[in-house]
Amino acid sequence: MKNIFTIAILFTALLFAGCIQTEQPITGEQQGSLTTPGQPDASTGQTAFSLTSSAFANNGIIPDKYSCNGAGTNPPLQFNGVPQGTRSLALVMDDLDTIPIMGVIFTHWVIFNIQPSATEIPDGSPIGVVGVNGPGQNRYEGVCPPPGETHTYSFKLYALDSELNLQESATKEQLETAMQGHILAQTELKGKYTQAG
Numbered sequence: 630m631k632n633i634f635t636i637a638i639l640f641t642a643l644l645f646a647g648c649i650q651t652e653q654p655i656t657g658e659q660q661g662s663l664t665t666p667g668q669p670d671a672s673t674g675q676t677a678f679s680l681t682s683s684a685f686a687n688n689g690i691i692p693d694k695y696s697c698n699g700a701g702t703n704p705p706l707q708f709n710g711v712p713q714g715t716r717s718l719a720l721v722m723d724d725l726d727t728i729p730i731m732g733v734i735f736t737h738w739v740i741f742n743i744q745p746s747a748t749e750i751p752d753g754s755p756i757g758v759v760g761v762n763g764p765g766q767n768r769y770e771g772v773c774p775p776p777g778e779t780h781t782y783s784f785k786l787y788a789l790d791s792e793l794n795l796q797e798s799a800t801k802e803q804l805e806t807a808m809q810g811h812i813l814a815q816t817e818l819k820g821k822y823t824q825a826g
Contacts, residue, residue, distance in 0.1 A: 676710035680786040680818040683707065684752070691782065691820040697773035702753035703738065704820075708786055711745050712814050715788040718743035718757070719808060720750070721801055724772070725819075726780040736763045736801045737770040737782065741793050760799040767797055777826030784818040 684704045685691050693699040722738035739760035750756055759767045774780035789811045
């Protein structure tokens with residue numbers, strides 16, 4: 630009887646141990662809070678760190694002007710709720726529907742060392758340091774999916790606790806490496822664009 634009681638206790642202990650999950654370390658990409666435009670920060674009651682555009686709504690249609698069919702200039706972006714302690718901002722724009730080549734998706738725009746006091750990136754006038762995009766150029770690349778396709782584009786804005794020691798030759802991958810351990814918060818704006826068939 631004593632042996633049965635001992636076995637029961639051990640079995641219960643094993644079941645309990647199996648329910649406990651080990652917490653995974655936080656990577657640089659996962660640091661900070663990820664917010665969506667228009668959603669308040671319920672945890673603090675303060676204005677949420679947000680990224681919006683006066684040219685299109687979140688998940689809305691990006692106008693032709695900002696595509697390869699128009700002027701190809703960057704859309705205007707506005708940001709709000711930059712957290713205290715932010716020393717610089719960085720922005721990355723990716724085409725989420727490109728077929729990854731060697732695990733890398735197409736990057737349209739890379740900007741870093743934007744002053745934390747800034748509240749917008751004007752239409753056609755990027756601020757900060759413009760890094761190297763997918764085609765290897767220091768500029769905004771207009772949205773341009775293949776004919777008949779609709780692609781979704783992600784604009785991610787990062788609040789960082791330091792300025793980055795990077796040159797204009799920096800790529801998205803180099804920016805992401807430099808940001809590791811420095812991300813206070815991040816927010817995302819998405820837009821769509823359809824190329825005529």
